[in-house]
Amino acid sequence: MNVLEEWTALVCKELGIDPARLDRDAILGVTKDVAHGVARPAAPLTAYLLGLAQGAGTAPQDAAARLSALAANWGKATEETMKDA
Incomplete structure (x- = not known):
């Protein structure tokens, strides 16, 4: 078990979350997209x-x-938001 798996298991236990409900890869994917596409x-x-x-x-x-x-369309979304302001 790596550190991420250990941390996830510990947090799920502490917060009473069923680890089966967690899609860790989806969460990491979204945060990667946001970190690289937004900030x-x-x-x-x-x-x-x-x-x-x-x-x-x-x-x-x-x-x-x-x-x-x-996140992938961040530049376009901000342009459209600024036009509406």
Whole structure:
């Protein structure tokens, strides 16, 4: 078991989360997309927001895909947002 697996197991146990509900690779993928496409500090914030979305009932795979797409289109999204302001 590597450090990431050990940490994940420990956190799941501490927070009472069923590790079977966790898609670690999807979360790491989204945070990588955000870190490289938006900004490094946005990655942990995005992971937190992804967790909030899942807690509110959003399907984790759907939310992860939407966030990765948003990060990939960050430049275009900010241009459109600035036009609307």
